[in-house]
Amino acid sequence: LIEMLAVTLSKKARARAVQLPAWNEALGLPRSFDQQWSLRMQQVLAYETDLLDYGDIFDGSREIERRVEELKGEARAELERIEAMGGAVAAVENSYMKQALVESNTRRLEAIEGGDQVVVGVNRWTETEPSPLTTGEGAILTVPEHVEPEQIARLQAWRAARDAKAAEKALADLRSAAQEGRNIMEPSIACAKAGITTGEWGTCLREVFGEYRAPTGVGRTARVDTQGLDAVRTEVDAVSARLGRRIKFLVGKPGLDGHSNGAEQIAVRARDAGMEVVYEGIRLTPAEIVNAALEESVHIIGLSILSGSHVPLVRDVMERLRAEGMDDVPVVVGGIIPPEDEAQLKAFGVAAVYTPKNFELNRIMSDIVSIVDREAQRAA
Incomplete structure (x- = not known):
């Protein structure tokens, strides 16, 4: 509702189409009735109120005009910085844009952790009555494991039924167009x-x-101005000294999940705490993650999964680690994980599971150091 109001109240800034963000997207993929609730709220706003019958209700507001001018000034300054770098492409390639987003989110999370930014239900007013909407079977939508083999079977049937020669020629034409620098639109349509x-x-x-x-x-480069990390840094230094080298932490994003904020913030905080961090971005396969862990000789692996496919992905990673003789490398998992799945992940051998309620990153860092230390002592 709040997101919808932001793009509908002002006629001049009104969206032509509004997404359907459901109330529980912080918990998992919205169910069909969650999405329907969102649609109904939009319909109530459109058909049960007279908001759309009027001009812009913010016209003449000095406060709105002041804030708009501030935003325009900030936007122009940002565009000038990007232009000075050589334009948007250069700002992407040199990591400026992505790093600015990560740093902005870092400041936001630090404000939440410190209590300066209130998030109801997270860092204030956290007590709650049990709700049938968030407990029990089906409360959090997860991807059933049978979905993957069923889709693979449909894909194989599709390929078997098509004209193989026509498909082969279409791909060859596409490859030729790409290699020769020609427009690939027509061969793509043919494909x-x-x-x-x-x-x-x-x-x-x-x-x-x-x-x-x-x-x-x-x-x-680790920041030196991070508050509240001194104790964790001391722990990192002590355990690193016992290990004979700096704690090395691999943060992995397996599967097709593109929600990278959580993984990025864990990687940033681990770096600022004094760990050596390996993070290669989103959409990695379990094989790529395990191979990176092997090549980098990491002490611990953190997997971030918000797609609902945590059970098969984590199982795959754990099996590959065992096959490589790396079952002594502890694994922690963060994401949208129901309690019943948390127990299953721990049965696979996962050392710790973190969900959205675990917003205190320094505490997570301390846990990670303890897990590494405990595993090192066990192996000694």
């Missing part, structure tokens, strides 16, 4: 008509152009 899947289309182009990995926005 679609020949039944080429998006996966095949993407693989073909990756083979020609390579795969772009965007900057993560997580710099290598």
